[in-house]
Amino acid sequence: MHIAKWAVVLSIFWLLLSGFIEPLLLSFGAISVVIVLFILKRMDKVENEPGQIGTSIRLIRYTPWLIGQIFSSAIHVTKLIWGSPDKVSPAIEKINAKDVPASSRVLYANSITLTPGTLSVDLDESEVTVHALHKSSIEELQKGQMEKKITGIWGENK
Structure with missing residues (x-):
C-alpha cells in the first residue's frame, strides 16, 4: 500500500516541478517514478522497514x-x-x-x-x-x- 502512496506523491511532485504536460515529458516523468519505486521496493527488502509517508x-x-x-x-x-x-x-x-x-x-x-x-x-x-x-x-x-x-x-x- 505504501508503494501506491509513494507513486502518487512522486507523480504529483514531478508534475509540480516540471510544469509540462506533453506526452514525451510525461513519459519521462512516469519512467523516473517507476525507477524510484523500484529502488524503494528493493530498499524495503534490505531494510525490513518500509518507508512510510507521514499522512498524520x-x-x-x-x-x-x-x-x-x-x-x-x-x-x-x-x-x-x-x-x-x-x-x-x-x-x-x-x-x-x-x-x-x-x-x-x-x-x-x-x-x-x-x-x-x-x-x-x-x-x-x-x-x-x-x-x-x-x-x-x-x-x-x-x-x-x-x-x-x-x-x-x-x-x-x-
Whole structure:
C-alpha cells in the first residue's frame, strides 16, 4: 500500500516541478517514478522497514512551523548581508542531538540546513555539526527550540 502512496506523491511532485504536460515529458516523468519505486521496493527488502509517508497530523503541525523558521531566518540573514560586513561572524559548532529520536535525526539536520544562514555539515550518533553565518544562529540552536519541536512532533512515542 505504501508503494501506491509513494507513486502518487512522486507523480504529483514531478508534475509540480516540471510544469509540462506533453506526452514525451510525461513519459519521462512516469519512467523516473517507476525507477524510484523500484529502488524503494528493493530498499524495503534490505531494510525490513518500509518507508512510510507521514499522512498524520504531524506533517500539518511541522510544515507551517518550519516555513515560519525559514522566513524569520531569511530576514535575519538579509539584515546581516545588507548590514556592515563586520556583523557577519561565521561559526562552526557541534549541536547536541542525543534527545532527538534516531529516526528523526536526519529531519533535524535537514531542518537546520533549510533555515537560511545555517548548514548541517555532519551528523553523528548524538551531534550535528553546524556552520552558521552568525554566532547567534548557533546559540539559538543550542537553546533547543528546534530540537524540542521535532522531538515533540516526530518523537518515537507518536
